[in-house]
Amino acid sequence: MSAVAVVVPPGVDDPTRVSGGNRYDRRACDGLRGRGWAVEEVTAPGRWPRPDPGALAGLGRALDRLADGALVLVDGLVASAAAAVLVPRSARLRLVVLVHLPLGGADVPAGEEEAVLAAARAVLTTSGWTRDRLLARYRLDPDRVHVARPGTDPAGTAPGTASGGRLLCVAALVRHKGQDLLVEALAALTWLPWTCRLVGPLDRDPAFVAALTRRAAAAGIADRVALTGVAAGAALQREYRAADVLVAPSRTETYGMAVTEALAAGLPVVATAVGGLPEAVGCTPAGRPGLLVPGEDPVALAGALGCWLTEPALRTRLRGAARRRRRTLPRWRETAERIGSVLAAVGGQP
Numbered sequence: 001m002s003a004v005a006v007v008v009p010p011g012v013d014d015p016t017r018v019s020g021g022n023r024y025d026r027r028a029c030d031g032l033r034g035r036g037w038a039v040e041e042v043t044a045p046g047r048w049p050r051p052d053p054g055a056l057a058g059l060g061r062a063l064d065r066l067a068d069g070a071l072v073l074v075d076g077l078v079a080s081a082a083a084a085v086l087v088p089r090s091a092r093l094r095l096v097v098l099v100h101l102p103l104g105g106a107d108v109p110a111g112e113e114e115a116v117l118a119a120a121r122a123v124l125t126t127s128g129w130t131r132d133r134l135l136a137r138y139r140l141d142p143d144r145v146h147v148a149r150p151g152t153d154p155a156g157t158a159p160g161t162a163s164g165g166r167l168l169c170v171a172a173l174v175r176h177k178g179q180d181l182l183v184e185a186l187a188a189l190t191w192l193p194w195t196c197r198l199v200g201p202l203d204r205d206p207a208f209v210a211a212l213t214r215r216a217a218a219a220g221i222a223d224r225v226a227l228t229g230v231a232a233g234a235a236l237q238r239e240y241r242a243a244d245v246l247v248a249p250s251r252t253e254t255y256g257m258a259v260t261e262a263l264a265a266g267l268p269v270v271a272t273a274v275g276g277l278p279e280a281v282g283c284t285p286a287g288r289p290g291l292l293v294p295g296e297d298p299v300a301l302a303g304a305l306g307c308w309l310t311e312p313a314l315r316t317r318l319r320g321a322a323r324r325r326r327r328t329l330p331r332w333r334e335t336a337e338r339i340g341s342v343l344a345a346v347g348g349q350p
Contacts, residue, residue, distance in 0.1 A: 031336025129276035151332030168243035178249035184298035187219035
């Protein structure tokens with residue numbers, strides 16, 4: 001049996017701290033176990049990616065308990081800020097880093113992130129966009145940087161409504177997810193019949209949420225925009241099935257798990273063409289299963305939503321493309337298989 005220690009940040013299974021990274025880590029660990037791996041989960045306490053000395057010391061102690069040559073997969077939220085711990089141990093341990101989001105230059109010094117990635121035997125990314133960004137930014141061997149895109153679960157097809165007016169946005173309510181841009185766009189579409197549900201944690205940036213609420217009230221659309229809080233599991237699936245279209249107005253995004261989850265339910269997507277979002281939306285022989293607009297452009301977003309709401313033929317075409325796209329999406333078992341193949345290759349290295 002193959003064995004791997006997986007280092008994760010705290011709160012991976014905390015229902016109040018739902019995030020794409022946490023969900024990916026959980027599905028990766030469970031998927032590896034399902035493929036016969038012995039997985040030891042090592043939680044790294046601390047405020048990553050801004051650890052204090054105690055958090056770094058605790059991570060070092062946890063790694064020092066592992067045997068020489070142990071295979072270790074480290075979440076990038078931890079790894080990118082832990083060069084002082086990981087680089088000296090990279091000769092003794094077989095390190096692999098899982099990068100959800102490049103952090104160098106923003107949350108941690110770029111040199112620190114590069115040092116960790118260069119010391120790792122392999123790097124896993126969750127999108128082709130992230131891989132390209134790392135290779136453009138750092139001096140890494142391309143053969144050691146791999147992609148394991150998030151998977152999806154089988155889901156029932158969203159039936160949709162005749163008007164197409166049930167809009168859904170699934171993301172933590174924070175600035176980089178762009179819900180303020182969406183509210184700005186919706187304020188220009190008050191003459192059309194729609195409702196919008198903003199599903200996601202409300203506690204990450206209370207000031208942003210308060211400003212969002214004020215803007216909706218000032219535009220006279222507060223009764224049409226619902227801030228629902230977190231939904232997960234079956235509750236989230238119900239949100240997808242009840243919606244007509246997913247809106248992803250992010251300012252930045254490495255991939256967009258909500259996009260592929262919506263597409264798995266046959267739900268078209270209106271998204272900004274930033275980061276890995278176009279990669280997640282994808283394309284089919286019937287065309288793109290949604291509409292892409294420039295980032296940071298509420299006027300363009302309003303235009304795309306206006307077209308969706310006023311053109312029945314467009315809705316029919318995009319729904320057809322979304323239902324074709326759902327058949328090509330990777331499943332979580334494929335994600336685990338991809339991760340396992342990279343780990344197995346590293347495990348075979350002397």
